[in-house]
Amino acid sequence: MKALEVVAMTTKTILLIYKEPNMQEVVKACLTDLGGWNVRVANSTLEGLRQAILYQPDSIILDISTGAIDEFLFLKQLKTLPTTQAIPVVLLTLKAKWVDLQQSLFPQDKIAAVIVNPLDPAMLSVQIAQALGWDLD
Template sequence: MRQASFYQPDAIILEVSLGEIDGLLFLKQLKSQPETQGIPVMLLTLKAKWQDLQQSWFHKSQLAAAIVNPLDPAMLAVEIAKVLGWDLD
C-alpha cells in the first residue's frame, strides 16, 4: 500500500491470490485511501472464473478490468493498453 501511495503507478495489475496477502482485501484498502483510489486496478487471476467473481463484492469496486480464466496471453498487452488509454494502432 505504501509503495502505491509513494510511486503513484499508472495502473496496478493485481493477482487475487497473493499468497500471504489477500488480494481482495488489498484492493479494498487501496480504493479506500484518497491517495490511491484513483489508480486503475486490473484484476488478474488464473484461479477463478469471471462468473465466480461476479458473486463477490469486488466486481463493483472500481476495477478498470478483470482478466480471468481462460486467459489469452496475446491479449494481455491489449487489455493493459486499453485501461491506460493507449492507442496501439
C-alpha cells in the first residue's frame, strides 16, 4: 500500500480593521469566500495593533475614514515595531485624493495599495491579491 502524501496548504491570514460593522461583514465575506483567506477582524486601530503583534498576519486591510488620524498613527506605530514592520497594508477608502495627499506624508509606511470605495465585491479579492503578489486558487 502506498503512503498517502499530505500536502500542507498555507492559507494566508488577513487582519481586517474596519469600524463600520455592516461593511466589515461584507468585506470579510469577500476575503473568505472569494479570496479563500483566513480573516481576523478588529473594530479599532488599537485592537488591530494588538492583533497584528499577537498573530502576525500576512497582510492588514485597513479602512481609512475621512478623519483618519487614528489610522495614520496606527500605520506609523505598526511600521516602527520590529514584529510588525514588514506586514504589508492595503488601504480601503472613500477619498482617494485625500489619501494620496496623506500617503505622501508617510512614504515609509509602504502602503501596498489603496482601493477606493465603493467596493466591487467580486473584484476585491483580485485587487488585494494583485497588490500583494498573491495567487488566488
